[in-house]
Amino acid sequence: MSKILFDNVKKAFEGGIQVLNGVNLRIEQGESHIILGQSGGGKSVLIRCLLGILDLTDGDIVVDGISVKDSNKKKEYMKKFSILFQGNALFDSMTILENVKFAVSQVNNDKKAVIEIAKEKLHAVGLDDRVFDLYPAEISGGMQKRAALARAISLEPEVLVFDEPTSGLDPITGGIICNLLKGTVQSLGVTAITITHDLRVAEFLADRVSLLNKGVMVWTGSAHDMKDCDNEFAENFYKASNAILVK
Ligand SMILES: Nc1ncnc2c1ncn2[C@@H]1O[C@H](COP(=O)(O)OP(=O)(O)OP(=O)(O)O)[C@@H](O)[C@H]1O
Numbered sequence: 001m002s003k004i005l006f007d008n009v010k011k012a013f014e015g016g017i018q019v020l021n022g023v024n025l026r027i028e029q030g031e032s033h034i035i036l037g038q039s040g041g042g043k044s045v046l047i048r049c050l051l052g053i054l055d056l057t058d059g060d061i062v063v064d065g066i067s068v069k070d071s072n073k074k075k076e077y078m079k080k081f082s083i084l085f086q087g088n089a090l091f092d093s094m095t096i097l098e099n100v101k102f103a104v105s106q107v108n109n110d111k112k113a114v115i116e117i118a119k120e121k122l123h124a125v126g127l128d129d130r131v132f133d134l135y136p137a138e139i140s141g142g143m144q145k146r147a148a149l150a151r152a153i154s155l156e157p158e159v160l161v162f163d164e165p166t167s168g169l170d171p172i173t174g175g176i177i178c179n180l181l182k183g184t185v186q187s188l189g190v191t192a193i194t195i196t197h198d199l200r201v202a203e204f205l206a207d208r209v210s211l212l213n214k215g216v217m218v219w220t221g222s223a224h225d226m227k228d229c230d231n232e233f234a235e236n237f238y239k240a241s242n243a244i245l246v247k
């Protein structure tokens with residue numbers, strides 16, 4: 001059984017905008033899967049459907065045999081996931097340590113242990129004690145990303161979702177964060193889904209890549225095979241990415 005199954009997923013919004021037109025995809029346990037696609041193509045909508053934040057118009061998403069539509073198992077379903085949001089989504093009024101403590105306390109009732117585990121998670125993502133009492137606005141974008149990752153892994157998820165993990169970061173910091181994400185996914189043995197526009201991020205992180213175009217997955221395969229695949233959209237995406245890099 002696949003870890004995650006997208007079965008003919010459709011999503012339309014009021015006013016008739018059809019964003020997802022029948023997405024089919026299987027993601028295996030422990031896989032690092034990348035979803036690539038153009039801006040406005042529906043990547044974030046697909047993730048919000050996966051997380052149960054948006055209702056499906058049609059089709060189904062099944063994780064470990066549990067349907068996203070099964071309201072009796074909603075809690076069990078949602079507990080499997082943790083997401084690193086595009087904008088980090090740290091609580092501005094809480095310090096970095098408080099942000100992570102809050103997440104740890106969702107899965108652990110022992111107050112003393114919560115503090116220790118929160119510190120351990122922050123150390124694991126390369127943040128030291130000097131930033132623990134600072135607020136998100138007082139630290140750099142790269143550090144915020146690290147803190148958001150510490151919070152995400154504190155929830156002990158089976159599936160980690162990264163939405164545009166390098167957007168807004170300079171290339172050097174983006175590279176460091178990518179390394180951190182890869183190391184984290186490998187050491188935890190979790191299933192990971194990463195959304196990106198960036199082919200280099202895809203090539204670095206992916207076991208497999210899927211391309212979302214006009215609401216359907218038009219190609220799935222290894223990042224390496226993408227440049228030689230016989231799908232026109234994939235080929236163009238690859239060429240355009242390289243053209244932008246060369247300029
Ligand atoms: N709540 C909503 N109501 C109506 N339309 C929406 C809603 N959320 C998203 N959309 C539309 O769905 C389409 C896909 O948006 P989405 O945010 O999933 O794109 P994306 O692929 O994540 O883009 P980006 O790469 O820029 O983040 C867009 O046209 C957007 O306007």
Ligand SMILES: [Mg+2]
Binds near residue numbers: 043
């Ligand atoms: Mg998006």
